[in-house]
Amino acid sequence: MYDFAYHKPSSVADAVKMLAADPDAKAISGGHTLLPALKHRLNRPTALVDLSGIAEMRGISRAGNAIRIGALTRHVEVETSAEVASAIPTLAYLAKHIGDTQVRNRGTIGGSVSNNDPAADYPAAVLGLGATLHTSKRRIAADEFFLGMFTTALEADEILVAVEFPIPEKAGYAKMRNPASRYVMTGAFVSKGPMGVRVAVNGAGPCVFRQSAMEAALSANWSPEAVAGIRQSADGLNSDIHGSAEYRAHLVTVMAKRAVAAAG
Amino acid sequence: MNVMAPFEGIGASVKRKEDFRFLSGRGQYTDDINRPGQLHAAILRSPHAHARINGIDLAAAKAMPGVAAIYTSDDLKAIGGLPCGWQIHNKDGSPMAEPKHPVLAEGKVRHVGDPVAVVIADTKQRARDAAEAIAVDYEVLPAAATMTQAQAPGAPAVHDDVPSNLCYDWHIGDKAAVDAAFARAAHRVVFETTNNRLVPNAMEPRSAIGDYDPTTGEHTLYTTSQNPHVIRLLMGAFVLQLPEAKLRVVAPDVGGGFGSKIYHYAEEAIVTWAAHKLHRPVKWTADRTEAFMSDAHGRDHISRAELALDAEGRFLALRVHTQANMGAYLSTFAPCVPTYLYATLLAGVYTTPAIYAEVKAVFTNTVPVDAYRGAGRPEATYLLERLVDVAAQQTGFDRVELRRKNFIPTDAFPYQTPVALQYDSGNYFATLDQALEASGWAGFEARRAEAKARGRLRGIGVSTYLEACGIAPSAVVGSLGARAGLYEVGTIRVHPTGSVTVLTGAHSHGQGHETTFAQLVADKLGVPIANVDVVHGDTAKVPFGMGTYGSRSLAVGGSAMDKAMDKIIAKGKKIAAHLMEASVEDIEFERGVFRVAGTDKQKALAEISLAAYVPHNYPIEELEPGLEETAFYDPKNFTYPGGCHIAEVEIEPETGKVSLVNFTAVDDVGRVINPMIVEGQVQGGVAQGVGQALLEQCVYDADGQLMSGSMMDYTMPRADDLAPVSVATHTTLCTHNPLGVKGCGEVGAIGSPPAVMNAVVDALKDYGVTHIEMPATPPKIWSIIHGKAA
Numbered sequence A: 001m002y003d004f005a006y007h008k009p010s011s012v013a014d015a016v017k018m019l020a021a022d023p024d025a026k027a028i029s030g031g032h033t034l035l036p037a038l039k040h041r042l043n044r045p046t047a048l049v050d051l052s053g054i055a056e057m058r059g060i061s062r063a064g065n066a067i068r069i070g071a072l073t074r075h076v077e078v079e080t081s082a083e084v085a086s087a088i089p090t091l092a093y094l095a096k097h098i099g100d101t102q103v104r105n106r107g108t109i110g111g112s113v114s115n116n117d118p119a120a121d122y123p124a125a126v127l128g129l130g131a132t133l134h135t136s137k138r139r140i141a142a143d144e145f146f147l148g149m150f151t152t153a154l155e156a157d158e159i160l161v162a163v164e165f166p167i168p169e170k171a172g173y174a175k176m177r178n179p180a181s182r183y184v185m186t187g188a189f190v191s192k193g194p195m196g197v198r199v200a201v202n203g204a205g206p207c208v209f210r211q212s213a214m215e216a217a218l219s220a221n222w223s224p225e226a227v228a229g230i231r232q233s234a235d236g237l238n239s240d241i242h243g244s245a246e247y248r249a250h251l252v253t254v255m256a257k258r259a260v261a262a263a264g
Numbered sequence B: 001m002n003v004m005a006p007f008e009g010i011g012a013s014v015k016r017k018e019d020f021r022f023l024s025g026r027g028q029y030t031d032d033i034n035r036p037g038q039l040h041a042a043i044l045r046s047p048h049a050h051a052r053i054n055g056i057d058l059a060a061a062k063a064m065p066g067v068a069a070i071y072t073s074d075d076l077k078a079i080g081g082l083p084c085g086w087q088i089h090n091k092d093g094s095p096m097a098e099p100k101h102p103v104l105a106e107g108k109v110r111h112v113g114d115p116v117a118v119v120i121a122d123t124k125q126r127a128r129d130a131a132e133a134i135a136v137d138y139e140v141l142p143a144a145a146t147m148t149q150a151q152a153p154g155a156p157a158v159h160d161d162v163p164s165n166l167c168y169d170w171h172i173g174d175k176a177a178v179d180a181a182f183a184r185a186a187h188r189v190v191f192e193t194t195n196n197r198l199v200p201n202a203m204e205p206r207s208a209i210g211d212y213d214p215t216t217g218e219h220t221l222y223t224t225s226q227n228p229h230v231i232r233l234l235m236g237a238f239v240l241q242l243p244e245a246k247l248r249v250v251a252p253d254v255g256g257g258f259g260s261k262i263y264h265y266a267e268e269a270i271v272t273w274a275a276h277k278l279h280r281p282v283k284w285t286a287d288r289t290e291a292f293m294s295d296a297h298g299r300d301h302i303s304r305a306e307l308a309l310d311a312e313g314r315f316l317a318l319r320v321h322t323q324a325n326m327g328a329y330l331s332t333f334a335p336c337v338p339t340y341l342y343a344t345l346l347a348g349v350y351t352t353p354a355i356y357a358e359v360k361a362v363f364t365n366t367v368p369v370d371a372y373r374g375a376g377r378p379e380a381t382y383l384l385e386r387l388v389d390v391a392a393q394q395t396g397f398d399r400v401e402l403r404r405k406n407f408i409p410t411d412a413f414p415y416q417t418p419v420a421l422q423y424d425s426g427n428y429f430a431t432l433d434q435a436l437e438a439s440g441w442a443g444f445e446a447r448r449a450e451a452k453a454r455g456r457l458r459g460i461g462v463s464t465y466l467e468a469c470g471i472a473p474s475a476v477v478g479s480l481g482a483r484a485g486l487y488e489v490g491t492i493r494v495h496p497t498g499s500v501t502v503l504t505g506a507h508s509h510g511q512g513h514e515t516t517f518a519q520l521v522a523d524k525l526g527v528p529i530a531n532v533d534v535v536h537g538d539t540a541k542v543p544f545g546m547g548t549y550g551s552r553s554l555a556v557g558g559s560a561m562d563k564a565m566d567k568i569i570a571k572g573k574k575i576a577a578h579l580m581e582a583s584v585e586d587i588e589f590e591r592g593v594f595r596v597a598g599t600d601k602q603k604a605l606a607e608i609s610l611a612a613y614v615p616h617n618y619p620i621e622e623l624e625p626g627l628e629e630t631a632f633y634d635p636k637n638f639t640y641p642g643g644c645h646i647a648e649v650e651i652e653p654e655t656g657k658v659s660l661v662n663f664t665a666v667d668d669v670g671r672v673i674n675p676m677i678v679e680g681q682v683q684g685g686v687a688q689g690v691g692q693a694l695l696e697q698c699v700y701d702a703d704g705q706l707m708s709g710s711m712m713d714y715t716m717p718r719a720d721d722l723a724p725v726s727v728a729t730h731t732t733l734c735t736h737n738p739l740g741v742k743g744c745g746e747v748g749a750i751g752s753p754p755a756v757m758n759a760v761v762d763a764l765k766d767y768g769v770t771h772i773e774m775p776a777t778p779p780k781i782w783s784i785i786h787g788k789a790a
């Protein structure tokens, strides 16, 4: 790890100021992605702006037909929240299956969504439910947020403050884990509700994406059989020592089918 | 002994004495040790698989804060290369190619991770910072990343002085007899396979501290080693030219080795040498990334095996051709692994009368490969036990009956194989029958049908294996090329009031020696294990030793202790005879009590030891005071544990995921000292075997970059990858060591991979599959089921 300065602001405004003042500073939340990168000397920020003292970024609340989750909310809090369990149980299920206990006790939804790791879980829920991202300067629709591998619409001095999930009628999530890292090899998050029928695929490609052929099929007939025959093209999907693009393409169909079955 | 005391001797599952220390975080591992004034070393490693070094610019790095010194091979001209401990001879009698293994790269780097320079600074961070500031001018060369690449015409030469990258071309057995048997065989079965390359991944990364005392001239090396005396010998004699008396090697608590901590590594020599040069202690500790690219890897064979059978299914002959990857340099024991620890095992548990094997060892631009849990024997067992299943499939014989038909009969021991070894004892029918029963083999088809109804493909697989461990008779291994003896040393020190300190040359890095060895003393001398301390891992305390590997600690180290206890008893009898005014011949000893035969006169061991140290009434004319004895035990033969492993798996056809659902091990490890520890050893070995079969694969790309260089990409088995592992034993005693023990450290990793893979192939039998390469990953299985490329 290289040396860095450490700041701990207590408001979003202060944090933004610190990030704006130093283009090489970086926000840190749970640190479960950033700290390993620092330890491996893969990242050399001049300063870390620790967001964990910002009260307005915490908490889970229900507002009308949506669940709002503060960016600093840890995976374990989503997993065990009564609000989440009653409104979007699939989201609690997803949180419960991220990493291991230590990871869930530290990692945050804001860190996960901002990082946009292609193999992360939360981006599938954000896109698959059509959530709205509340940042320090604006609201961004999920469809406009995830731009590419480890890339989002967030600007350098913009902080993700909360994620607002519309409550769906039905939702389901299924994934196959990478046997080594246990991150997502391929996953599918499906939902039906105020944002229409949505199928978001994570793990398989360089960035989470919507599977429109499956969305159309499910709009006509919400059933596992409706997606079972739809093939995902392997073009542009990830290929590595753990599986070919073709294998991942195949898993997209399998996981979508399972996600629909889980949604009921 | 108090009659109410719980039995702690041979056969008791007493709790491990060392676990309080480990479970309460009070183990003392090398990295826990800090010496006053200590500096820290960081190693600059090659990012390339193969490159010429045209220059190294240290100027910027030397100016960095906290830097005490930076060394490259230019500074190490006076010291030797890392020695190899075993010399193999080619078919034509010439010695193997043994290129220099420099401590720091000389002119060329030969694998990703090859050490190029060492920075020593006041903190680890500063040492690393400075290492990054070193500018190395590399001229990247084409790499020979695989054995196939390395043997292709015009392949890049890993070592300029080694033609064709061939380390040796060796053989064993009777080729003419094999050829003749094949000519008359009713069936010929051919099987080709790759034994996947593995990364050992001990939980504790390697670490070394060099310390130098200018007032005495003594060097001390603290190191994560399985054999401190061997390191003292190799490093002292061959690399640094230090006399034993001036070099102390301490291997304190060590967090797992699995073979990877047997070898003498460059970093040990670097910190010892630098501590002398700087007159300051120097510590180096690997991080996991360094471990992946600098610990010796395991396995990595490509083999072709042919089996000849007669019409009744009797094995007539076996012919094997194997290529074994040595990596870029010869690690300490690398050459013996694919030869004397592999090809000599190819008879397995079968009466195959003629066997011929040839082995080519090949240099590649990869991390050196050496012994990893099982070392050669898992490779032989996998080849043979898969081959037998392929033969059964091809000839139509039942796979269990085919094995039974070819087993060495129970009354045929000692049994001389056609590949050098002579087995002393075993009963393969008994372990097979017991495992078939315990696994519910007969009822399997009902479970297969039930799984099918759930959409799962279920399979069952068996392996009946044998291994050779308890290494080894010194004269035998010497004639085969070993450059060291393989006896073991034990000292029994009975203190004045009857407590005991054991000094053993074996080394515990997870095996539980502090308990098992104490049980030997409890059993023979009647001393409660609480009063027995086992000391190991320090050349300043233990007279000598060859360390722990090859499941030798109990069979060789325990036997040395037993011999030393015999000497204690013999001396104790003389003292007892004197005290009780009887003749020595009339003294009997049992579990701590000396008796005059046929009388009620007796003396406890503590009374004898007190007399020995306070010799007021003592046969001082004929006997020295004190009660301490040392014995060197050189084994007469290898030991031959064996048994039967049965695995049951289920496959999810949609994803290709294989789940282990049941595992049964019935092993003959000879006499069992602590059943709980044996069970743990077997389970741990099975976990590693299942890892090899289903999960683990070290991958290099065509340029020699390590693709599986972290836990993100290298799949270690986790608890939920396993199933209940039922462990049972069936004992036949080893006939040539005093304890009757055979060894249990490696059987799990040796017997299990073919059992799992035979089960996977069985699960897929409707798909016309004859073989699947390890590891049976989901995409691989999926591609078979769906006829696609993985």
Ligand SMILES: Cc1cc2nc3c(=O)[nH]c(=O)nc-3n(C[C@H](O)[C@H](O)[C@H](O)COP(=O)(O)OP(=O)(O)OC[C@H]3O[C@@H](n4cnc5c(N)ncnc54)[C@H](O)[C@@H]3O)c2cc1C
Binding pocket: A026, A027, A028, A029, A030, A031, A032, A033, A034, A035, A036, A051, A071, A072, A097, A098, A099, A100, A103, A106, A107, A108, A109, A110, A111, A112, A113, A114, A115, A119, A120, A121, A122, A154, A158, A159, A160, A161, A182, A183, A184
């Ligand atoms: C062993 C292990 C296993 C894991 N397994 C999984 C898994 O199975 N599935 C999965 O999804 N994840 C997994 N993770 C990742 C884990 O969920 C991370 O914690 C998470 O992805 C990032 O959250 P964090 O709070 O730790 O972010 P940090 O590490 O603090 O930050 C990550 C990145 O996001 C930025 N950032 C953080 N917060 C904000 C914010 N509010 N606004 C803007 N930028 C921000 C940081 O600058 C940094 O670039 C695993 C992690 C580990 C260590």
